[in-house]
Amino acid sequence: PSPERERGRGEGVGGWGEGLVLPALAGLALVIALQFTAGHLQASYINLFALGLYALLGGRPWFRSDDFSRFGTRATKVAITNLIRDLLRPAKTIGRNLLIYVLSMSVGAALAAVQLLPSYELSRLSIRSGGLPYREAVSFSLRPHLILYSLLPTFGEDLSQVFGGESFNEYVGYVGVLVLFLALVGVLGQWRRGRTLFFVFLGALGLSLALGLANPAYFIFYKLVPGFSFFRAPSRWLYLYTTAMAVLAGLGAEFLAHSLPEKARIAGYKRWLMRRILIALCLPAAFVILLSPILDFPRVPTLMAWVLLAWVGFGFVLIGLSRWGRRPVFRLVVVLLIVGELFAASQGLAYNNPTAPEAFSFLRTAPAHLLTDRSLYRFISMSDIIYDPGDLKEIQQIFEGQLSPKAIYDYVVAAKRKEILAPNLPLLYKIASVDGYDGGLLPLKRYITLLRLFLPEEDILPDGRLREQLKQVPEGRLLSLLNVKYVITDKVFDVWIDGVYYDLEHTATLGRGTTPEVAVQNLPRFAATSLGLVSYLEGAEGLADGTPVVEVIVSDVEGHTQRHLLRAGLDTAEGDYDAVAATRPIQHAKARIGHHWRDHPGGNDYITLVDLGEATVLKEITLRYLTDVGRFHLRGLSLIDERTGTSESVVVSTAGHFRLVHSGDVKIYQNLDVLPRAFVVHRARVIEDDKAAVAAMRDESFRPNEEAILAEAPPGWGAEATSPQTTLNSDRVTIISYEPERVIIEADLASEGYLILTDTCYPGWRAHVDGKESPIIRANLLFRAIGLSAGQHRVEFSYEPASLKIGAAVSSATLLAIVVGLWLVQRR
Structure with a gap:
């Protein structure tokens, strides 16, 4: 249509003008309702935000066709003048557009009330009620140094490595190089059309908002625009950019389909348009060159593909501006080129690189163990996937030649995630987690308050994922409060010392302010010749070398008892030895260091052996703290048979009663004090x-x-x-x-x-x-x-x-009202 006709259609939202009728309003409301019931509120918010902008800015021409009687500076001045005049148009027009917007959104919300009211009830109690902290709201922002990877297609690149995670699809919003050329033609060829510059504005706005943290203006939106503070992942605003590019590409394709006289009338002469296209291409190129020191560039094959596609795009624009632009064969070739480009680029996306089906269907040992317990309980997993599974070589041998190395890697990652019951998998196995997700406890605001039982205030993250924040097994009584029967951990931070395995997951603390002794019963039936103890002292720097600190009382199944002493400077010593020695003197030497602390390499765990003489099967081990100074931390205890070189680790804890019930790639401890549901x-x-x-x-x-x-x-x-x-x-x-x-x-x-x-x-x-x-x-x-x-x-x-119930009633009444209204309109 001509610009004059476009201007005539510009009254009202979407050009409805006097043709605004109930069916059209009902149709828009139905689309909004379907969007609400789809369940992703942020996507609905972004769509409605864009629709509101369209109601204000997109429903009328930004420029008038008679302003362009000739090209040059005067046309630009006139255009700017009319733009200001249009922005100051009567409030009546704006009010009509907003009325349509508000009516359609209200009716759509009423249709979806059956979902929206329960969702609103949940939101008032959820961790996002009142909004997220700004740092949380801007998490998952588009990364400026990776902007080329986000907006342009890549070929043969592993985007999970580029973006540092498998959720890289949040950061990818490319539409293809050829589509960008079509969009550029649409802007330069049809910029006099009423809505063309609106979609340029919409695309630019979406891209700027997607930058999130890197865009200072995002903070203004966060503070002033209702709803912004409730969502994170600003990168999802790329949706507006991709939508705008698609619309502008459609305008470009429509322009190329015109006859030569029509193209000249709409956009001017061919040489003028090509000059503008070259200038428009130089601007982003100069921008990239200017920012090249901070930008990450893809590998050479992708760069070469971009250059090739740019030449192809420039070529089909040249052809499209000629009489060939109207030929069906040209249109077919353009469509095939665009589809081919996007298909080739999409091969790097996760869903195009599947691994073996067994990655999902094969049951690993840890969930299999939990599934044997049919009682009602919850579990917590504290394990990460930085370990290698025990059957790694078997997996590689089975799938070598059948799967690519990347697919085998993905299979191994999937196996490890199933072993630790990573997020979402508890829903699959119907095993309740204590986390605020995965079929466990609801992630309400009070759940975050409850986390203060387990974490310091400064370590709590407002997302309900307790598993990712814990560094040690919580107290048994607190786990019992949450019906936690099982705790899953890995073996990454356990140690082997002199060929003996020590389980360091639990700690027994004796001394000042704690219990003076701990007894270990229900020992494994293992003939031991010695005990291995991994320990350290805290606040005991005043103890001299050789001072007895702990008495170890050992009873065997035959009723015999042995007593042994652990001494400062010989069997154990101050844990953070160097740091303490830098501030005050330590009266004892370092004992033999067996291991350094996980989060503080300067801290030491000391190793000592207690000789039991002849091999004996133990019944009970009691450790008693002997001084009133400092504390003794027992990190690990193992029974050792020096005759065979074998050993058996023992769980010792003063924070509860735990028993190791599964040991494979990961460990599963049973909380023996668990309360029923x-x-x-x-x-x-x-x-x-x-x-x-x-x-x-x-x-x-x-x-x-x-x-x-x-x-x-x-x-x-x-x-x-x-x-x-x-x-x-x-x-x-x-x-x-x-x-x-x-x-x-x-x-x-x-x-x-x-x-x-x-x-x-x-x-x-x-x-x-x-x-x-x-x-x-x-x-x-x-x-x-x-x-x-x-x-x-x-x-x-x-x-x-x-x-x-109220939501269902509102949805039903609204639907009935719409049906009756449409019936009455049809009768008229």
């Missing part, structure tokens, strides 16, 4: 403040199997409601049915108390005790509690959210 306590305290509740639970006197911290006082609250003499063992709690939205429990209480269900307390859950509704009390910051009297009870929890 549902249990009864007979003591309670009411602490309404969440931070105070966390402080109370962190106190070592808090025992989750004996008392609960309630967020509010239950009906009839008083001193008579507690019975501290009753213990857990005198009550019986049985889970009859456990489903996602319905839990049935039978409880038999010796005295009145509280039934604790360690599932998230969330709006919409209702409880019935013996058929009568009973209030649910939030307990231990995050969980559900029900007050019960003595005797037998049947408790049923059911999820019946009002937000879902």
Whole structure:
């Protein structure tokens, strides 16, 4: 269409003008509703943001055709003058466009209310309520030094290595070199058209917002534009750039399809247009050359492909400006070239490089072990994938010749991720994780508050991924509070010393402010001739050489007992020896160093052997701290048979009772003190403040199997409601049915108390005790509690959210109104 016709169509959003009718509005609302129900709120936000801009700026011509009677400076001045005049057009026009936008968005939101209202309910309680911190909001920003990789296609490049992770698709927004040429033709050939410059603006805006942290203006959007603070991954704004490039390329293709007289009338002479194209190409080239010191460039084959594609693009623009531009064969060749370019470039994307199906289907040993336990429990995995699987050589031998080296590597990575039950895999195996995802506890804001039990305030990240922040196994009582029965760790930081393996995952701490002794029972049936101990002292620099610090009492199965002493400077010593010695003198020497600390290479673990004489099967090992100065940290303990050169590691911890139940590529420890998913306590305290509740639970006197911290006082609250003499063992709690939205429990209480269900307390859950509704009390910051009297009870929890019911009603009523409205319009 001509610019004059385009101007005539420019009234209203999308050129509807007087033709705005209910069917069109309903159609747009339906598209918005489908987008909402697709589930990715950030994508919906970006789309609606762009639609709002289109309502304000894109629904009318930015320039008028009669301003271009001749080319040159005057035309530019007139264009700028009219641009300002259009921006100051009457508020009535802007109001009409915004009314259409608001109506369509409101009707679309009402259609999707069945999803939006529950989502809103969740968002108010989630970790993103109130917005993300700025540093978190700009995570996953486009990286300026990799901008060429993001916007231009690569050939034969491993983008996962370039961007440092397999989620590189977040940073890739290329449309192809040939498409960029078409978009350039669209801009220069049809820049008088009303909406052309709007899409230039939209593409530039999307690209600038995708830079996130590297764009200072992003902070202004974060502070001033509603919604920006709720999302991270600014790189997703590349969607606006790719959309704009696609539209502009379409305009370029449309321009080339015109006849020669029409092209001359629209854009001027061919020589003028080619000159502008050359200038436009020189600008980004100069920009790249200027920034070349800070840009990362791809390898030579990709650079050569870019040069070749640029010549091809320039060539088909030349041909397109001639009479050949209207020939079907030319159009077909252009389409084939674009598709071929994008197909070749897409070969570097992850989905085009699959590995063997067994990477997904083959069950590894760690999840297989957990699947044998059919009880209700949660687990936590603290392992990374920096280890090599034990069957690495077998995997390479099996797939060599069948898969590429990259595919074999991906298979190995997949195997390691299954072994540690990496994020998303617990959902596949239906094994509940303690993390705020993966079928575990909901990542609510209170979940982040709960993490203060396990991490210092400064180490907590607002994403609910506890597994990635822990460096040591938490206390057993705190894990029990969360129904954590199993802990998965790797062996990367365990050590072999003199051919003996030492498990360093747990630590027993004796001395000042802690327990004076620890006893290890249930030892493996292993004939040992000596004990290997890995340890260090803390705050004991005043102990002289040879001072006894720990007594090791060993009892065997035949009833014999041996006593041995560990001495400062001989068997153990100050751990951070050099750092302490730099500030004050140490009275004892370093013992034999067996290992340096993981996060502090200057720290030392010391190794010593305790000779047991003849080989004996041990029944119990007790370690007793002998001084009132400092602390003794036992990092590892192994039984050694020096006759055969074999050994057996022993788990020792003063933070709980753990047993090693699986040892393969990773280790699985069972928390022997784990509480069931549902249990009864007979003591309670009411602490309404969440931070105070966390402080109370962190106190070592808090025992989750004996008392609960309630967020509010239950009906009839008083001193008579507690019975501290009753213990857990005198009550019986049985889970009859456990489903996602319905839990049935039978409880038999010796005295009145509280039934604790360690599932998230969330709006919409209702409880019935013996058929009568009973209030649910939030307990231990995050969980559900029900007050019960003595005797037998049947408790049923059911999820019946009002937000879902109201949302369904609103969606149904809106859909009915639209159907009736369309029917009435059709009758007219």
